[in-house]
Structure formats: structure tokens, C-alpha cells
Amino acid sequence: MSETFQLLLISTWQTIYMVIISTLLATIFGVPLGVLLLVTDKGQILQNSILNKIVSTIVNIFRSIPFVILLIVLMPFTRLIVGKSIGTTAAIVPLSIAAIPFMGRITETALREVDRGVIEAAQAMGASPFQIITKVLIPEALPSIVSGITITAINLVGYSAMAGVIGGGGLGDLAVRYGYQRFMIDIMLYTVAILVAMVQLTQFIGDLIVRRLSKNR
Structure with missing residues (x-):
């Protein structure tokens, strides 16, 4: 196995590891965040203007910070969580924190697309807010939410x-250390090609899942 191939293999795995874990964490925390943003909004089932305003402001603040700056600002917090501020595992912390507000807004938008009449029908039948969220809102918006998860994963690749x-490790680190600093153009091109392939594959899988969910509705 050539050294170049071995470097590409390790770096690709590191990138996949970072993206998968970060996407998972963004989904786990971002989807409930999006639900909270919707249901506490004006005219919704759990209207709470103060809570909605606070959460919305926090989300907007984190979304407005450029990711490179967020990486640096979160270094002390990252060190507190994982014991170090650099490396593949450490990079997951800022990646996830950057993705959670993004996923929250996408989920909120997806839930707003649900027909208001369906929600009102559930309320008329005596459904609780929790039942409306779990039995109506999320199932109806699931294809759009999955599409949002796909977009989030693609952003996390970048x-x-x-x-x-x-x-932070991964293909970006390889491109900088070898492709840029050592003027190894071939490695730079390989990393770009792999990143493009990862994005294409992620989009293909996401679209496939969305189509199947849409058919089963």
C-alpha cells in the first residue's frame, strides 16, 4: 500500500467519522430545537412568546458566527468536553454546535409546511400537544426533515x-499539510475529488430516503 493511498484512506475515514457523529448529534438536538421553535411561536399549540424569543435569539447568534471563528472560540469548551482542543474527536464538538442551530431552523421550516387543518383536526379529537407533535407534526414533516438532515450532513463535509x-484531522488537514504546505498537488486534487464524491453520495442517499418516505405517506 503506497503512502499516499494510506494517508488518503486514514483521512477519509476521519472525515466520515466526524461527519456521521456530528450529523447524528445535530439531529438528536436540532430536531427537538426546531419543534420547540415552532410550537412556542405565536398561534401555535404551546405558544410562549418569551421562551420563543430567547431560543430564537440564541439560535440566530450561533448561526451568525463564521465556523472558523467558532472553532477558535470553542477551544476551551472543547478541551473541557473531550480533554483536548485539536484532533478528529475534538473537532466534533464545534461541528455539532455549528450544525444544531442550522438543523433547528430547517426542522422549524419543515414543520411549518404541515397543513394547519391536520393539526386542528387532531386538536378537535382531543389530542394532547405531545401527541400532536409525535403523531402529526413530525410524521407529516418527516420527508422534509430528512432532506434537512441531508443538507446538514453536506454542510458538515465542508x-x-x-x-x-x-x-482537526481529516481530508482538510491532509490537503493543508501535504497539498498546500508541501506543494503536493496530486494529494490536493485527490482530497477535492473525495470530498466531491462524499457530497454526491450523501445527496443520493438522502434523496432516496426522502422519495421512499414520500411514497409511504
Whole structure:
């Protein structure tokens, strides 16, 4: 096995690892965040203007911070969580924190697309807010939510490459250390090709799942 192939293999696995875990965490925390943003909004089933305003402001603040700056700002917090501020596992912390507000807004938008009449029908039948969320809102918006997860994962591929600039590992780190600093253009081209392939594959899988969910509705 050539050294170049081995470097590409390790770096690709590191990027996949970062993206999968970050996407999973963004989904686990971002979807409930999106639900909270919707149901506490004006005219919704759990209207709470103060809570909605606070959460919405926090989400907007984190979404407005460029990812490279967020990487640096979160270094002390990352060190507190995983014991170090650089490396592949450490990069998951800022990647997830950047993706959670993004996923929250996408989920909120997806839930707003649900027909208001369906929600009112559930309320008329005596459904509780929890039942409306779990039995009506999320199932009806699931294809759009999955589409949002796909978009989030694709964004995280790009973010993971940026994380490599400050020692986050993965293909971004390989491109900087070998492709840029050592003028190894072939490695630079290989990393770009792999990143493009990862994005294409992620989009294909996401679209496939969305189509199947849409058919089963």
C-alpha cells in the first residue's frame, strides 16, 4: 500500500467519522430545537412568546458566527468536553454546535409546511400537544426533515475540511499539510475529488430516503 493511498484512506475515514457523529448529534438536538421553535411561536399549540424569543435569539447568534471563528472560540469548551482542543474527536464538538442551530431552523421550516387543518383536526379529537407533535407534526414533516438532515450532513463535509486547517484531522488537514504546505498537488486534487464524491453520495442517499418516505405517506 503506497503512502499516499494510506494517508488518503486514514483521512477519509476521519472525515466520515466526524461527519456521521456530528450529523447524528445535530439531529438528536436540532430536531427537538426546531419543534420547540415552532410550537412556542405565536398561534401555535404551546405558544410562549418569551421562551420563543430567547431560543430564537440564541439560535440566530450561533448561526451568525463564521465556523472558523467558532472553532477558535470553542477551544476551551472543547478541551473541557473531550480533554483536548485539536484532533478528529475534538473537532466534533464545534461541528455539532455549528450544525444544531442550522438543523433547528430547517426542522422549524419543515414543520411549518404541515397543513394547519391536520393539526386542528387532531386538536378537535382531543389530542394532547405531545401527541400532536409525535403523531402529526413530525410524521407529516418527516420527508422534509430528512432532506434537512441531508443538507446538514453536506454542510458538515465542508465544515470538517475547514476544521482540518487548525488540526482537526481529516481530508482538510491532509490537503493543508501535504497539498498546500508541501506543494503536493496530486494529494490536493485527490482530497477535492473525495470530498466531491462524499457530497454526491450523501445527496443520493438522502434523496432516496426522502422519495421512499414520500411514497409511504
